Amino acid sequence: MEPRRDPYVTVGEVFVWLLFFALLVPAGIVGWAIGHSTSGRTHTVTRTVTLAASATSATPSVKQSTAAKTTTATAPASTAGSAAKGEAVFVSGGCGSCHTFKPAGARGAIGPDLDTKPAIDAKKAHMPLAAFVRQSIVKPNAYLSPGYPKGVMPQSFAVQLSKMQLTDLVAFITSGK
Ligand code: HEC
Secondary structure, eight states: OOOOOOTTOSHHHHHHHHHHHHHHHHHHHHHHHHHHHTTOHHHHHHHHHHHHHHHTTTSOHHHHHHHHHHHHHHHHHHHHOOHHHHHHHHHHTTGGGTOEEGGGTEEOOSSOOTTTHHHHHHHHTTOOHHHHHHHHHHOGGGSOOTTOOTTOSOSOHHHHSOHHHHHHHHHHHHTTO
16 A cells, blocks of 8 residues: 555645644634633634634635634643543542442442532522532542532542643543533
């Protein structure tokens, strides 16, 4: 089999890409800065994509959509945590020995079912789901799920888990909800 020529490697293409990145990077920084000054994480993402898209308007439309997709896919990952890494934290933390949670294949029955209970309890606690899940892991006694005993959910995760592990774990538990 003869190796296929990479269709993107022509002088014109390289130039267009260089131009594109030269525009994308400042656009990204500006978007980030604007997003942060309004303190909304969602804003950061939206604005970055908008600016990146307008910056590429000089390039062919196929590339523009590729570029916009790349930006959308990478931006939230840096702020919202990785559910895939969170699954590893879930397993190594032994959460599944007490909790049922389908995405992890866990069938523990000592604590609440994490497929359904956090959403219900977050409402009762008047908290957004992610904030509630995070609190439930680092300060389990701040809100006790009705019918479950105090002090069974380990109190040590706040010190055992790094900030990033915690963020990934919360992303895993809240993903798909
Ligand atoms: C020894 C058993 C045990 C282990 C291990 C355990 N939990 Fe729990 N967990 C409980 C019990 C019991 C509760 C209910 C009491 C409470 O709300 O603190 C609970 C509550 C929770 C809640 C709140 C659920 C709700 O609807 O209020 C979350 C979220 C949670 N655990 C996540 C985790 C995660 C993530 C891990 C692993 C890092 C973990 N738990 C490990 C026993 C455990």
